[in-house]
Amino acid sequence: xxPTIKVENLRVSIPLAAGVLHAVRGISFEVAxxxxxxxxxxxxxxxxxTSLALMDLLPSRAKREADRIELDGADLLKLGxxxxxxxxxxxxxxxxxxxMTSLNPAYTIGNQxxxxxxxxxxxxASEARERAVYLLEKVGITGASSRLGQYPHQLSGGLRQRVxxxxxxMCGPDLLICDExxxxxxxxxxxxxxxxxxxLQREFDMAVILITHDLGIVARVADRVAVMYAGEIIExxxxxxxxxxxxxxxxxxxxxxxxxxxxxxxGERLGTIPGIVPSMIGEMTGCAFxxxxxxxxxxxxxTLTTRELVPNHxxxxxxxxxxxxxxxxxxxxxxxxxxxx
Amino acid sequence: MTTTPILEARDLFCTFQVRQGMFQPKRPLHAVNGVSLSxxxxxxxxxxxxxxxxxxxVARMLLGLQEPTSGTLAIDxxxxxxxxxxxxxxxxxxxxxxxxxxxNPRKTIGSIITLPLYIHKIGxxxxxxxxxxxxxxxxxxxxxxxxxxxSQLSGGQRQRVAIARALVMRPEIVICDExxxxxxxxVQAQILNLLLDLRRELGLTYVxxxxxxxxxxxxxxxxxxMYLGRIVEEAQGQDFFRDPRHPYSQALLASxxxxxxxxxxxxxxxxxxxxxxIDPPPGCTFHPRCAHAGDACRTIRPSQIRDxxxxxxxxxxxxxxxx
Ligand SMILES: Nc1ncnc2c1ncn2[C@@H]1O[C@H](COP(=O)(O)OP(=O)(O)OP(=O)(O)O)[C@@H](O)[C@H]1O
Ligand SMILES: Nc1ncnc2c1ncn2[C@@H]1O[C@H](COP(=O)(O)OP(=O)(O)OP(=O)(O)O)[C@@H](O)[C@H]1O
Ligand code: SF4
Ligand code: SF4
Ligand SMILES: [Mg+2]
Ligand SMILES: [Mg+2]
Numbered sequence: 001x002x003p004t005i006k007v008e009n010l011r012v013s014i015p016l017a018a019g020v021l022h023a024v025r026g027i028s029f030e031v032a033x034x035x036x037x038x039x040x041x042x043x044x045x046x047x048x049x050t051s052l053a054l055m056d057l058l059p060s061r062a063k064r065e066a067d068r069i070e071l072d073g074a075d076l077l078k079l080g081x082x083x084x085x086x087x088x089x090x091x092x093x094x095x096x097x098x099x100m101t102s103l104n105p106a107y108t109i110g111n112q113x114x115x116x117x118x119x120x121x122x123x124x125a126s127e128a129r130e131r132a133v134y135l136l137e138k139v140g141i142t143g144a145s146s147r148l149g150q151y152p153h154q155l156s157g158g159l160r161q162r163v164x165x166x167x168x169x170m171c172g173p174d175l176l177i178c179d180e181x182x183x184x185x186x187x188x189x190x191x192x193x194x195x196x197x198x199x200l201q202r203e204f205d206m207a208v209i210l211i212t213h214d215l216g217i218v219a220r221v222a223d224r225v226a227v228m229y230a231g232e233i234i235e236x237x238x239x240x241x242x243x244x245x246x247x248x249x250x251x252x253x254x255x256x257x258x259x260x261x262x263x264x265x266x267g268e269r270l271g272t273i274p275g276i277v278p279s280m281i282g283e284m285t286g287c288a289f290x291x292x293x294x295x296x297x298x299x300x301x302x303t304l305t306t307r308e309l310v311p312n313h314x315x316x317x318x319x320x321x322x323x324x325x326x327x328x329x330x331x332x333x334x335x336x337x338x339x340x341x
Numbered sequence: 342m343t344t345t346p347i348l349e350a351r352d353l354f355c356t357f358q359v360r361q362g363m364f365q366p367k368r369p370l371h372a373v374n375g376v377s378l379s380x381x382x383x384x385x386x387x388x389x390x391x392x393x394x395x396x397x398x399v400a401r402m403l404l405g406l407q408e409p410t411s412g413t414l415a416i417d418x419x420x421x422x423x424x425x426x427x428x429x430x431x432x433x434x435x436x437x438x439x440x441x442x443x444x445n446p447r448k449t450i451g452s453i454i455t456l457p458l459y460i461h462k463i464g465x466x467x468x469x470x471x472x473x474x475x476x477x478x479x480x481x482x483x484x485x486x487x488x489x490x491x492s493q494l495s496g497g498q499r500q501r502v503a504i505a506r507a508l509v510m511r512p513e514i515v516i517c518d519e520x521x522x523x524x525x526x527x528v529q530a531q532i533l534n535l536l537l538d539l540r541r542e543l544g545l546t547y548v549x550x551x552x553x554x555x556x557x558x559x560x561x562x563x564x565x566x567m568y569l570g571r572i573v574e575e576a577q578g579q580d581f582f583r584d585p586r587h588p589y590s591q592a593l594l595a596s597x598x599x600x601x602x603x604x605x606x607x608x609x610x611x612x613x614x615x616x617x618x619i620d621p622p623p624g625c626t627f628h629p630r631c632a633h634a635g636d637a638c639r640t641i642r643p644s645q646i647r648d649x650x651x652x653x654x655x656x657x658x659x660x661x662x663x664x
Contacts, residue, residue, distance in 0.1 A: 042525040043496070156615055157392065186392045186552045191596040194606045213525060216598030220606050243602040257530035259559040261599055266559065266579060267537060270530035276495055 003030035004174050004207035005054070005092075008068040012049045012231075014061055019281040023049050023062075025231035031175070031207040031224075038218040038239075039211045041228030042254075044277065047211045048097075050228075051177045054209075055094055056084045072174055089120040093168035095161075097180040102164065103152040109163055110148030117170045128170075135166040138203075139196055158189040165197065172204060179211045194221055215258055219243055224312075227251050230277055230288035237313035247315045247324045249293045287317065295323050345418045346379035347546050348403065348433075348514055353377070353412035355398050359619065370619050372398045373409075374570030380563070382513070385540065385547040387561030387578065389554065389593065393618065394567040396550045400518050403548060405429045416514070427461060434507035436500075438519035443503055444491040450477075451487035454506045461510065473509060479542070480505040481535060497528035504535065508543075518550045533559065554597050558582045566590045569616055569626045576651035586653045588631045625656065633657060635664035 012024035024046040031037045039047050052058045054069065056076070069076040071091060079087065096102045104112060113135070114128035123131075129148070136144035139162040152160060161181065168176060178197065182190040194217065201208050210221060218225055219239065226236040227248065235248040246252050256271030264270070275292035278284070286301035287293070293300070299318055307320040317323060355373040360366070373395045380386045388396050401407035402414065405421060414421040416432055424432070437443055444453055454473045458464060464472060474484065480501045491499055500520070507515055520536070521529040537560060539545055551557050557564060557578075564581040566574040566589065574587040585591050592609040611630045616622060622629050628638040637656050646658045656662040 042527060158615065187554065187596040187598075188391065188592055188609055188611055191598070191606055191609055192611070194598075195608050198606060214598070215526070215600040219600040219602045220598045220604060222602075239602045243600065254526060255600070257527050258600065259533070259555040261555050261558050261582065261597065264555075264559055268559070269534050269537060270559075272530045272534065273527040 001032065002070075002073045003032045004072060005209070006030040006068060006070040007054070008066060010050065010053055010066040010069065011064070012046070012053050012058065013063050013065075014059070015063075016281065022280050022282075022284070023231050024053065025280075025284075027226075027228075027231075027233045029226055029233065029236070031209060033174070033207055034201065034205050035223045036201065036208040036210055036221055038222035038225050039209060039228060040213060040215065040218050040225060040254075042213060042277070045228040046231040047213075047228060048179055051094065051179055051209065051211060054177065055088055055092065056081075057088075057094075086120055089116045090171040091173055092175040092177065093171070093173040094177040094179065095164050095168050095181050097183055103160060105152055108149050108151055109155075113148070113163070113167050113170060116167070120171055131170060132166070135169055136163070138169075138200065139163075139166045140192070141166075158185055158193070161185065161189075161193055162196070165193070165200070169200060169204065173206060175207045175209070176201070177209045177211070180213075181210070182217070183212075183214075190217075197221075215254065227254070230284075231280055232288065232316060234289065234316045235314070241310070241313045245313070245324070245327075247309060247313070247320060247327070248289075248317050249295050249323060250289050252327070253292075289317075295319055295326075344381065347382040347384075347417055348378070348380045348548075349415045349418075350376060350378040350399075350403065351413045353399065353402060353414070354410045355395070355402060355407060356410045368619055371570050371621075372618070373402070376412075376567070376570070376572055378565060378572070380514075380546055380548065382546055383540070383544050384562045385549055385560050385578075387557035387564040388548060388550045388567065389552070389557055389564065390567035392552075395570045396567055397518055399567075400435070400516050400548065400550060403514075403516055404433055404435050430457075431461060431510050432512055433514045433516065434510055434512040436504055436507050436515060436517045436520045439523050444499060446491050449488050449490060450482070450494070450502055453491075453502060454509050457506060457510050463510075473505075476505045476509045479539065480508070481531070495528070496524055497531050500524060500528070500532050501535065504532070504539075508539065511543075512545075514546045514548070516548045516550075519552070520549070521556065522552065529556075536560065554582075554594065555599070566593065569618060569621055571626070571654065572652065573627070573654045574652065580650060586650070586658065587655050588633050588657075589627050592630075633664065637662050637664050 008028045009026045010024055011026055014021045014023055029037060041047055053064045058064055066077060110132060113132040117123055117131060118128050132148060133144045136147060141147055141159065141162055182193050212218060222239045225239050225242045226233045229250050235251045246255050253273040257273060259270060273292055278288055278291060287304050290296045290300045303318055305318055306314050306316045308314045309320060309324060353373050353376045357370045357372055358367040359370045376399055390396055398407060402409050405426060416424060451473060455469055458469045482498060482501050482505060521532050524532065533556065549557060549561055561578040564576060564578050565572045566587060568589050574590045585594050592611050595607050595609045610632055616626060624640045625638045625643050628634040641662060643654050643656045643659060645652055645654050656664045
């Protein structure tokens with residue numbers, strides 16, 4: 001089966017006064033119908049630029065290169081601006097982090113919901129309205145038809161995010177990209193929105209790319225996970241595999257520095273990742289994590305390879321096998337020694 | 342033995358007059374609607390609850406930045422009004438969410454951290470430099486950062502500067518309003534470790550406001566849950582996370598997404614009827630969203646039940662009311 005989206009060797013660079021910033025450095029992934037891929041990583045690692053590159057909505061200075069970007073088997077790299085605009089409104093859609101920046105304060109919810117589908121699918125005003133009401137109800141907004149006349153500022157944050165979801169679904173996209181869809185919301189509303197996204201994904205059989213830095217969301221929502229660091233995917237695989245055997249030293253670092261209810265004891269110190277992300281200006285050789293990695297050796301600065309440890313679990317680290325073996329050893333050591341005092 | 346709490350608030354109310362539409366008359370919004378709190382020296386009070394339930398308003402009142410509409414506040418038994426603004430700033434200091442906007446971009450780190458000492462005329466020139474370097478060291482900032490500007494520091498370092506600035510006054514109480522929510526998880530870990538260390542070394546008392554319940558569980562000794570301007574549950578931290586009692590607390594904890602694969606997203610069954618703080622529901626304000634709501638809940642306001650476990654405001658725990 002062809003994946004809904006297939007990306008090969010995507011690169012995004014931005015010329016700056018200090019040199020060229022290589023913000024996304026050769027990443028590849030694919031997502032099938034009904035599947036959710038979570039892109040996770042810390043601020044500035046290139047998550048948003050990756051999604052903007054797929055949508056062809058990068059800032060004007062930024063340059064996009066790729067060996068392949070295919071949506072439903074069609075080559076997006078060949079499309080001109082007008083055709084791309086059509087794809088954007090209909091086959092792929094995006095939900096942005098801050099709903100207020102993508103909702104126009106001067107237009108009613110109804111206007112904004114109906115505009116895209118009328119433009120791209122040429123449906124009549126009444127059909128568009130019907131679909132808008134249907135989707136608003138789907139996303140759990142009560143009294144949907146009366147909401148159509150309201151303006152964005154009249155809605156709470158949780159409701160606005162629901163409207164954004166309804167808007168993204170108006171044309172029935174095959175691919176939905178969600179960039180930090182719940183970061184601004186509190187936990188109960190976050191759970192509601194994620195629940196809703198899952199339901200809708202099932203109903204419309206969409207491929208979903210969800211971007212977040214919250215490992216809790218990743219664990220609960222993803223089928224597959226891609227961990228990004230300094231513009232690269234440094235580890236990827238099935239969600240169970242990544243959470244039960246995180247192998248790249250950076251992924252391990254991330255998992256150790258969050259407090260986990262039931263695991264982290266009250267008042268316990270958390271793990272940290274010493275050092276900072278290297279500048280991504282100019283060319284880089286070897287492993288971008290080397291300056292912070294406890295396992296780093298000379299070879300890490302010279303070559304870099306992606307290794308598939310088991311099918312569907314790839315780690316971009318020349319020492320992946322050794323690191324994995326060391327960790328397995330540690331696990332058995334602690335298990336046989338009993339719980340540490 | 343009962344000790345005087347280092348911080349005590351009794352029956353705090355804070356009412357704002359707000360307009361809902363351009364041409365509508367102003368109406369009262371009871372952002373904080375009868376809140377009492379007390380913290381022992383060296384304790385960490387975690388204040389949690391839905392967005393807009395009044396947490397930051399409570400924090401601003403504790404800092405003397407917002408005048409309560411009514412109610413009393415005392416530090417070490419001394420009423421806030423008697424303490425005076427400057428003295429209060431020496432004893433209670435804030436750490437806010439955003440390390441980017443709260444630091445003056447045109448001032449060096451050294452002068453940002455020294456400023457409170459100038460304002461309060463503490464120490465001599467040479468003295469101050471030493472004090473500032475000491476606190477920078479304690480907060481894990483390198484000496485060279487003294488002459489650097491905020492833009493030259495990472496997000497975590499900037500939050501350290503904000504913490505150093507708060508601590509240079511050697512306050513007894515630090516009010517942290519979402520101290521790590523703008524930070525990456527690896528930076529968050531550094532800051533939480535720092536807060537834990539400083540509490541131990543300096544005997545600080547914290548009020549911690551956060552939407553991240555795992556963070557609250559890690560460092561709070563006591564938890565207060567707010568809903569629409571009131572505290573609906575209060576308990577020792579570990580008791581609370583093991584066995585929350587109020588239906589809203591239960592929904593809150595049920596919504597936490599722990600990093601465990603395969604468990605899916607929980608549905609806390611809260612419905613989507615968000616309360617309007619200007620028109621709060623009658624009876625128990627949580628009743629439109631509560632799975633346990635009965636007739637009494639729709640008409641009778643629940644009273645505060647205090648017992649060995651703490652406080653809970655819900656008819657289910659009141660023997661005198663049948664739900
Ligand atoms: N318009 C731009 N001009 C210059 N640099 C940019 C621009 N947009 C992004 N960058 C840089 O590119 C890198 C990747 O940015 P991106 O927004 O993709 O990060 P992200 O992973 O989404 O981070 P966050 O979690 O903070 O949203 C960062 O270093 C960022 O500073
Ligand atoms: N200066 C003000 N004028 C009018 N209303 C206000 C003012 N400050 C706060 N409010 C209202 O008071 C209520 C409580 O606000 P507060 O900021 O204390 O909530 P919060 O619990 O801190 O929320 P969050 O978790 O989103 O930070 C909200 O309904 C808010 O809109
Ligand atoms: S390649 Fe070397 S430096 Fe990079 S993560 Fe692996 S062991 Fe560490
Ligand atoms: S008083 Fe009634 S409605 Fe309110 S929380 Fe308790 S059971 Fe629910
Ligand atoms: Mg981003
Ligand atoms: Mg607040």
